[in-house]
Amino acid sequence: MMNKTLVVAAVVAALGVGYWYNSDESSRDGFDEKDISFLKQVPADTLFFSASFDPFPIKDYIDATPSSYTTEEVMNAFSAVDDSPTSSFFASLVRQYLVSMQSGEQFVKTFGLKERAKFVSYAVGMIPVFKVELADPAAFWQVLDTAEKNSGIALARQSQGDQTIRTLVVQDDANQPFANLVFEVEKGWLTIAIMPVELSDKDGKIALGQTAPKTSLADVTKITEMYKQYPLEHSNITYVDFKQLATALTTKDGNLLAQQLNQLGDSELNSELAAFHTPQCQTEVGAIAANWPYWIGGTTDLQISNKHVNMKTASYIPSNNKVILDALMQTKGVLANYLNKDDAILSLGVGLDVANVGSAVYDIWQDLLTPQYQCQPLAEMQTMLEASDPTALTMMSGMVSDLKGMSFNLYQFDVQNDENNPIKSMDAVFSIALNNPRQVWSMLSSMQPMLGQIKLPQDNTPIKLENTPLSMIAPNIDMMLAVEGQHLVVYTGERGQRAAQSLAQQDLTPNGSLKAFADYGAMIKPIMTFAEMSGEQLPPEMKNFEKFDFEMGTELKFNPTNIQIDYDLLSTKKPVK
Incomplete structure (x- = not known):
């Protein structure tokens, strides 16, 4: 079924x-002036x-x-x-x-x-x-x-x-x-x-x-109130109401969904729901829903013609749980400033202050165990959580506490029909934000003998990476290693070098958690060439991307009152040649 x-x-x-x-x-x-009679x-x-x-x-x-x-x-x-x-x-x-x-x-x-x-x-x-x-x-x-x-x-x-x-x-x-x-x-x-x-x-x-x-x-006035809180266009909206879900779960007739669940006559379902139909569960599940009332999303900018789409959306999970939001905000780390440029074809940045991860997880764990729930299903959940003590994670995060974030930009790459040297050219940069890049490199070198052969110059002069797994992937590409300010950087190509050098001026002020971008139109040709070389069959529909300049990006943000996810899409149909 x-x-x-x-x-x-x-x-x-x-x-x-x-x-x-x-x-x-x-x-x-003008939301109230629109034709919204279908509401x-x-x-x-x-x-x-x-x-x-x-x-x-x-x-x-x-x-x-x-x-x-x-x-x-x-x-x-x-x-x-x-x-x-x-x-x-x-x-x-x-x-x-x-x-x-x-x-x-x-x-x-x-x-x-x-x-x-x-x-x-x-x-x-x-x-x-x-x-x-x-x-x-x-x-x-x-x-x-x-x-x-x-x-x-x-x-x-x-x-x-x-x-x-x-x-x-x-x-x-x-x-x-x-x-x-x-x-x-x-x-x-x-x-x-x-x-x-x-x-x-x-x-x-x-x-x-x-x-x-x-x-x-x-x-x-639910929709009007939501629009007052978030910078969304008033021409569309999407939301999921967690309060209504809590009501349906803990009551027999608190809303229409609750009434219908009790009409189904499913004995197994009725037995499971009965555990939630207590005054304690109504109070405690209701309190959780009050802290996490809904998810909401919509567009912040949308321009469409038959040849062009520029769409920006934002979604939010608001919360009144200050402990969890504060803990999540503590984990924000450093995203490289070059991620904000628009000349890359692939980007990924993870901002994570590892030194704070252990304490953030512990704060969230403690919050989930407080108060001591009387609602049986919630109490059982707490019992399981109690057995998952995050102390080990705290100790592990302490071992790499210097790490603040990692970022990567790919500006250009091309492939060739040579199984020993498939990458013809590449422009890219990869960086790690660290409290003490040289100390971390020394630690890595002691753990990996191959890296131990590479000595970082005291004057920060970039050096070529040779005889490493990274350099073996593309033997004709000059992979350079450098320390730029508080960033350990590997790069290749002119644009990769400029991006690396820009990091010398960027300190370790937390500025984000996750950011990603992909230009499918620019990547599709070398990907298809590489697939043909390796004998892989890509779906014919992939060729559709060759007809478009198609870009997608997303960013995760932890804010004082909500969790936010932004999503951007840009698509332009190329002229027929």
């Missing part, structure tokens, strides 16, 4: 691909919510970004589940989806979508709901007609006025109905919902927008 459930969820996710990136406006004002259909106690309040340019987005989908691999994955008519139905949907992704125009025409459409996804208790605006409902029904024909399944049909519904009954491994996958079109909106058969018709009507929830998101 689990396999089929995952298949259903995968199809709904595929049909709703991209709904999280739902903005083409940069204004942070009246969304229960205020939804576990998750994601929506575009401005139409998202689906057609342009697809045209301006490379497709990495492989029809054959996805179809094989579906075949691996089983060969039932239900799986064949889903496989047909996914095949049509993948084929249509060859162009934005083909995609929107195949599924009958508007070229610029609003999306919304949420939960009615445990019922996941996805809605999108349609331009041509007949085209979408044709997609289902094709899937029915290819699988031999006939969906139940129902029509009333402007509303048309088709329903697929999904069976479990014992061939018993366990969920209805419902497709509804009404007033220019497509709704897709997965409804467990044991739930009441009342919940199903809320999911399909036939009945309004008792309290909707339109009746509360």
Whole structure:
């Protein structure tokens, strides 16, 4: 049953691909002035919510970004589940989806979508709901007609006025109905919902927008309050509500999800939930959720045309747990300043003050053991934690306490058909931020005889690395070793040298935790050449990246009131030669 459930969820996710990136406006004002009438259909106690309040340019987005989908691999994955008519139905949907992704125009025409459409996804208790605006409902029904024909399944049909519904009954491994996958079109909106058969018709009507929830998101100020706290565009939002999850876990009727869980009649599930249905658990789990109330994300800048996408997003996990956030902030280390430049094709930086890792882990460990929980499942978790004393980690971190961070930039590389010397040229830099680089090098040299042959000049003159594993990878590349300020550096090439020398002016002030960047368009050609040389077969879809300048970057930040993850995507379609 689990396999089929995952298949259903995968199809709904595929049909709703991209709904999280739902903005083409940069204004942070006027949320209350937008057409957000669909919020009246969304229960205020939804576990998750994601929506575009401005139409998202689906057609342009697809045209301006490379497709990495492989029809054959996805179809094989579906075949691996089983060969039932239900799986064949889903496989047909996914095949049509993948084929249509060859162009934005083909995609929107195949599924009958508007070229610029609003999306919304949420939960009615445990019922996941996805809605999108349609331009041509007949085209979408044709997609289902094709899937029915290819699988031999006939969906139940129902029509009333402007509303048309088709329903697929999904069976479990014992061939018993366990969920209805419902497709509804009404007033220019497509709704897709997965409804467990044991739930009441009342919940199903809320999911399909036939009945309004008792309290909707339109009746509360939750989204407005979130926008006040975070610098996100007011044209889209995504969040997961941990407080609602805690309520569903610890009560029988505190929200719609709690009520539905108690309707399922699953004796094993009911037994597990009963352990949480105590006053102690309600108090203690509720307190945890109050400290970690939700996850929220959205765009901070989004510009899209049919040839260009520049998307910046940010997500946050806010917390009122000062102990854990302070501990995480203590671990921040040093990211090399050259990571901020835009001329690399691959970057990775890990800022970690190892001297503080042990104490940070110990503080978090102590916090998780305080207070002594009375809620049985939480108390059992604490018992397991007590057996995992972090003292050993504290001692290990002390051995490398000089380490503050490591950074790497690759500016350029090329390969050649020579198995003894495959790297033709390379520009790169790798650095380690240390309290005392020379002392650490001496320690490494004593542990590794090969390194013991290399003596660092007292005047910091760079020296060539010879007869080391690193130099053996590319014997015709001059790998240089140097100490620049408080950084031990290995580099090659002119840009690598300039980056290394820039570190002489950078002290060890903590400035970050994790940063990564990749320019796929610049890397794809040498990667494909290297794969051909080694006899490896890369998926044909990889060649799509040759048609685009495609860059992605991410950064993890520990802040005083939240954990933040930034994500950037830049894609430009190259002119056809």
